């Protein structure tokens with residue numbers, strides 16, 4: 001009895017954390033896990049065949065997230081981080097009751113951090129996240145006196161996925177998205193999409209010095225550490241190498257992500273249409 005339960009505890013602690021996004025956005029969360037939870041093993045999934053999520057309907061997001069969580073459970077993850085604000089805004093509450101694995105989203109940790117920073121909060125997000133008002137609701141639950149302005153930024157995710165971060169066109173687009181927020185004299189700007197911290201140098205250069213930037217990725221990983229402590233699931237052993245998987249072209253994901261990972265990742269392909277078979281690439 002004692003032996004089998006201690007074996008099970010060990011197994012659960014050593015199990016990986018699942019992180020998913022539509023593409024390379026979740027790497028901003030992965031980077032925080034590497035910093036804050038260096039002993040954890042990770043499975044990263046990017047649904048690159050179906051991005052951008054930010055222009056999808058709630059029904060589509062629910063279907064995609066359901067498929068990804070089913071796959072994650074098959075990989076025996078101990079916890080999942082939805083490293084995608086669009087999924088967190090449109091699907092988290094619904095899937096939490098359907099899946100037994102603990103699932104964390106980015107909206108609440110981001111909202112808490114924003115309220116701690118300022119009173120005039122701007123949120124840049126995908127069109128679907130902005131339309132859902134998820135950040136506004138979460139912020140007002142904490143403090144109804146804070147003012148919130150949200151801007152949907154449809155061009156950012158395609159530009160980042162195409163690796164056009166340093167393209168002057170990207171700066172031009174960023175300027176137009178920030179303009180209505182700067183007119184409101186915001187004191188805080190929330191990255192309401194996990195892709196956007198990849199644009200940090202561009203955005204920073206367009207913001208007045210006093211505006212604070214909130215990255216929910218930092219705070220969802222703080223919440224993850226607390227949850228693992230609470231569940232007794234923190235890994236005290238060495239982690240296994242991160243496993244990367246995508247639904248689209250693995251070479252494309254590898255070549256875009258190398259700048260943030262510092263090495264070319266080996267990327268697996270998951271084909272949801274044919275019942276979660278997967279292949280390794282050379």
Ligand SMILES: N[C@@H](CCC(=O)O)C(=O)O
Pocket residue numbers: 021022023025026051052053054055083084085086087126129157192193194195
């Ligand atoms: N990383 C994104 C998904 C964006 C997209 O695919 O449009 C998010 O946080 O919402």
